[in-house]
Amino acid sequence: MPTDNKRLQIWKKFKRNFLNSGSMECFDTHIHSEGKGITELKAMAEAGIKHVISCAYYPVVPSYSSTLIDMFRKLTSFEVERGKKAGLELIPAVGVHPRCICRGWEKALKWVEENAEVIGEIGLECASDVEVEVLSAHLGIAKKLDLPCIVHTPKNNKLKVTEKVLKIVDASGIGEELVVIDHATPKTVEEILKKGYYAGLTVQPGKISVEEVISIVEKHGFEKFVLNSDTGFNDFEALTVVETANALKEKFDEKDVKKVAIENGKKIFKK
Ligand SMILES: [Zn+2]
Numbered sequence: 001m002p003t004d005n006k007r008l009q010i011w012k013k014f015k016r017n018f019l020n021s022g023s024m025e026c027f028d029t030h031i032h033s034e035g036k037g038i039t040e041l042k043a044m045a046e047a048g049i050k051h052v053i054s055c056a057y058y059p060v061v062p063s064y065s066s067t068l069i070d071m072f073r074k075l076t077s078f079e080v081e082r083g084k085k086a087g088l089e090l091i092p093a094v095g096v097h098p099r100c101i102c103r104g105w106e107k108a109l110k111w112v113e114e115n116a117e118v119i120g121e122i123g124l125e126c127a128s129d130v131e132v133e134v135l136s137a138h139l140g141i142a143k144k145l146d147l148p149c150i151v152h153t154p155k156n157n158k159l160k161v162t163e164k165v166l167k168i169v170d171a172s173g174i175g176e177e178l179v180v181i182d183h184a185t186p187k188t189v190e191e192i193l194k195k196g197y198y199a200g201l202t203v204q205p206g207k208i209s210v211e212e213v214i215s216i217v218e219k220h221g222f223e224k225f226v227l228n229s230d231t232g233f234n235d236f237e238a239l240t241v242v243e244t245a246n247a248l249k250e251k252f253d254e255k256d257v258k259k260v261a262i263e264n265g266k267k268i269f270k271k
Pocket of ligand 1: 030031032055057121230
């Protein structure tokens with residue numbers, strides 16, 4: 001394990017490489033800024049990331065709905081300011097993550113209804129009845145208020161749970177242009193696009209690789225994808241969107257790359 005000092009050195013070198021590469025402006029459509037230090041947020045901004053969506057997530061199952069509400073309040077005030085200080089436009093997304101469902105979640109949902117600009121991260125993890133109920137309730141609010149949504153799909157049982165997510169989103173009647181089905185893989189992309197939703201491509205170890213993104217856009221074009229890192233309480237993955245955009249730029253027309261790197265995100269999240 002590298003020491004903290006060594007880690008810092010690696011991070012600085014990593015940052016320098018990006019600064020020298022003439023990166024294009026990017027939109028990371030799914031992060032958890034609360035897990036990032038100000039140095040890392042600044043590095044993201046310096047590497048070319050202009051906008052981020054910071055999604056609500058609590059790393060342990062909360063004991064009370066008020067924990068969720070305070071987390072939403074922090075995200076929509078303190079984190080937005082921290083983003084600004086780092087040079088990022090930080091757009092908060094609030095909602096009850098499927099791994100954060102606690103007793104009294106309805107109260108947290110009321111706060112979402114009264115305050116959300118973007119709803120997320122919502123979705124299914126193991127597709128239990130309560131997860132389905134919570135997801136449907138969020139989608140009902142999003143449809144009523146015309147709000148964009150970031151919808152999580154899990155690592156396990158990916159295809160089956162994604163199909164279930166798509167069924168629930170369909171049933172809600174929400175506009176296709178408001179929905180990002182996130183953490184898509186080469187196996188789930190087709191189903192998502194068939195329904196007309198956007199697919200979120202999360203580039204990080206254990207999700208998908210830069211090479212997989214290249215083959216996905218090669219096959220399906222650039223119109224219906226957004227890039228993200230899902231960086232949060234983990235290590236050095238904060239710049240994968242820039243890394244991916246740079247790799248795409250070497251292979252494809254810059255005009256097309258810009259769509260997945262920034263423009264589609266701006267369209268969905270009305271920025
Ligand atoms: Zn996430």
